[in-house]
Amino acid sequence: MSATEFQPKPLVPALDFDNRQIPAHGSMGVDFEERVDFHRLREYRLSRAKAALEATECGAFLLFDFYNIRYTTQTWIGGALGDKMSRYALLTRGAQAPHIWDFGSAAKHHKLFASWLGEAHSHAGMLGLRGAIHPEVGLIRDAVKTIKGMLHDAGLEGMPIGVDLVEPAFLFEMQAQGIEVVDIQQDMLGARAIKNVDEIMLLSQAAAMVDGVYQDITEALKPGIRENEIVGLAAQRLYSMGSDQVEAINAVSGERCNPHPHNFTDKLIRPGDQAFFDIIHSYNGYRTCYYRTFSVGSSNAAQHDAYTKAREWMDAAIDKVRPGVGTDEVAALWPKAQEFGFANEMDAFGLQFGHGLGLGLHERPIISRLNSMTHPVEIQKGMVFALETYCPADDGINAARIEEEVVITDNGAEVLTKFPADKLFVANPYQKNFMA
Numbered sequence: 001m002s003a004t005e006f007q008p009k010p011l012v013p014a015l016d017f018d019n020r021q022i023p024a025h026g027s028m029g030v031d032f033e034e035r036v037d038f039h040r041l042r043e044y045r046l047s048r049a050k051a052a053l054e055a056t057e058c059g060a061f062l063l064f065d066f067y068n069i070r071y072t073t074q075t076w077i078g079g080a081l082g083d084k085m086s087r088y089a090l091l092t093r094g095a096q097a098p099h100i101w102d103f104g105s106a107a108k109h110h111k112l113f114a115s116w117l118g119e120a121h122s123h124a125g126m127l128g129l130r131g132a133i134h135p136e137v138g139l140i141r142d143a144v145k146t147i148k149g150m151l152h153d154a155g156l157e158g159m160p161i162g163v164d165l166v167e168p169a170f171l172f173e174m175q176a177q178g179i180e181v182v183d184i185q186q187d188m189l190g191a192r193a194i195k196n197v198d199e200i201m202l203l204s205q206a207a208a209m210v211d212g213v214y215q216d217i218t219e220a221l222k223p224g225i226r227e228n229e230i231v232g233l234a235a236q237r238l239y240s241m242g243s244d245q246v247e248a249i250n251a252v253s254g255e256r257c258n259p260h261p262h263n264f265t266d267k268l269i270r271p272g273d274q275a276f277f278d279i280i281h282s283y284n285g286y287r288t289c290y291y292r293t294f295s296v297g298s299s300n301a302a303q304h305d306a307y308t309k310a311r312e313w314m315d316a317a318i319d320k321v322r323p324g325v326g327t328d329e330v331a332a333l334w335p336k337a338q339e340f341g342f343a344n345e346m347d348a349f350g351l352q353f354g355h356g357l358g359l360g361l362h363e364r365p366i367i368s369r370l371n372s373m374t375h376p377v378e379i380q381k382g383m384v385f386a387l388e389t390y391c392p393a394d395d396g397i398n399a400a401r402i403e404e405e406v407v408i409t410d411n412g413a414e415v416l417t418k419f420p421a422d423k424l425f426v427a428n429p430y431q432k433n434f435m436a
Contacts, residue, residue, distance in 0.1 A: 024208030041198035052191040059159030067359040101125025194382040206283035207416040214419040221427040227251035250278035257399040276401040291403035306393035307400040307424040328376035345370040351390035
């Protein structure tokens, strides 16, 4: 057999997360280990989006949600431009690759470096920066005409077009030009819900970076430091490790713990304060949502009691989640809103909570008594989501907040978030080597 006749067998991924710990590799590519394969990642994501399109009656998906754009086109630009509703992608039925309209020179950059798109599929585009350029200028009108012409050329004219997010002016123009518009955000969220091995490894790497940040926080968490200083420390450390976006960091301490304000301030941290943090960042687009609670220097009984309850609720949920389980079964393990000081589930939403993680912070499934008891979702292998619990202390001041990220395997939940959280961690205790 000649060399030209030899056809290698397709590679079968050797990564079996049902029976081994999910790795957290560094950012280097190497020849001696199987790590994240970005070609495989791109092919997987586009194939999922194409399958979602084929399952509908749509001729194309027109995508403005910048996570859906990244999922299908494998392109990304900074958040300052990515959320201005001027980037958009068109995935047409039967096409090999989507079209992307991007901000000025970014389109030229894609032609040079995003070879999987092809030069003819990358276009400069501008719709008005969320109305800063008035629709009367005609940018939206011309864009819709172009899209309509492409659908005609592809033999898809007259078929509905699925849209995930849209500005009213763009929607009205599509309708004025005779295009039937349908909502396909649910279809795209469904496509993104099941992660492949590469997505899971990127999520693991993102979580491992936060593991290290929490070590830094425990060393810095002393009386006199401010919440915003901890936020700055965390952001600097994450960017130095390769984060591509520090989306948000909650830093909450002392009397601010109860009720949870979901922000940070310049509050001075004091001896004996309870403090919890949520670190939300992304690595190669894949996000974390990762809470930890500490006491500063010393702790008291009320803090311990609250933490113990929050941990019990967390452990019950982790033990429960596995393929085939309904999200209502998980939500039922957590206390009702009235049992921890809230009038109803809307008021308490986001405290006893689960949410999918991926390119977006809040993907499927969303687990909560607010929605899951009446509209449960079946948990499936390959889902990745965060579980969050919150318990206010009996003293009316303190509160415990815990969050764990899990990957669903055939054997149940594999936890990605490794910084110790089985008991209340006392940072910089006054009595050395004391950990409650």
